[in-house]
Amino acid sequence: xxxxxxxxxxxxxxxxxxxxxxxxxxxxxxxxxxxxxxxxxxxxxxxxxxxxxxxxxxxxxxxxxxxxxxxxxxxxxxxxxxxxxxxxxxxxxxxxxxxxxxxxxxxxxxxxxxxxxxxxxxxxxxxxxxxxxxxxxxxxxxxxxxxxxxxxxxxxxxxxxxxxxxxxxxxxx
Numbered sequence: 001x002x003x004x005x006x007x008x009x010x011x012x013x014x015x016x017x018x019x020x021x022x023x024x025x026x027x028x029x030x031x032x033x034x035x036x037x038x039x040x041x042x043x044x045x046x047x048x049x050x051x052x053x054x055x056x057x058x059x060x061x062x063x064x065x066x067x068x069x070x071x072x073x074x075x076x077x078x079x080x081x082x083x084x085x086x087x088x089x090x091x092x093x094x095x096x097x098x099x100x101x102x103x104x105x106x107x108x109x110x111x112x113x114x115x116x117x118x119x120x121x122x123x124x125x126x127x128x129x130x131x132x133x134x135x136x137x138x139x140x141x142x143x144x145x146x147x148x149x150x151x152x153x154x155x156x157x158x159x160x161x162x163x164x165x166x167x168x169x170x171x172x173x
Contacts, residue, residue: 027116030057034087034129037122045124052119057131060114060140061085067109078104082113084129085143093117093131100136112140 037048062082070077078095093115095104107113117131 027056027058030059031061031084031086033057034084034089038087038089049122052122054118056116056118058116059084059091061143062091062113062115063142064107064109064111064113067107076101090128091131092128093134095134095136097133097135100134103136103138107139112142114138114140
């Protein structure tokens, strides 16, 4: 009986740990998602809204239109209002994490930023995406260099390393 109880406890523990991790899914391209959302019809837009809210996306080329630092009870927060260039949707977020705060402090209005964040809400009426939480990846350029960016620079999931078929160091393009 004791052995059976420990197996049930172990299985329950594994399910509790593994199921939420599998629901998160891979990090997707936020720029493409924003463009798809803007160009979609009303019916498809509602489906996209349901699919995107709660998911993690990677955004690049976000033009900072407003940046505001708040300090309350010795906690620093940086609010950023940005614009995604292909869809012209506003992407708003608050930076809270220590490492992201250090990167955000180097940014100013008119710069571009690359971030990874969970979509809290998306609205066609407000033309806005709200991310929470967010990780500031790096200061970015305002637009891609045509024909010059490598896949691993554009897609955070792309692999740069050893080609398993030939064993040679290659850059995947």
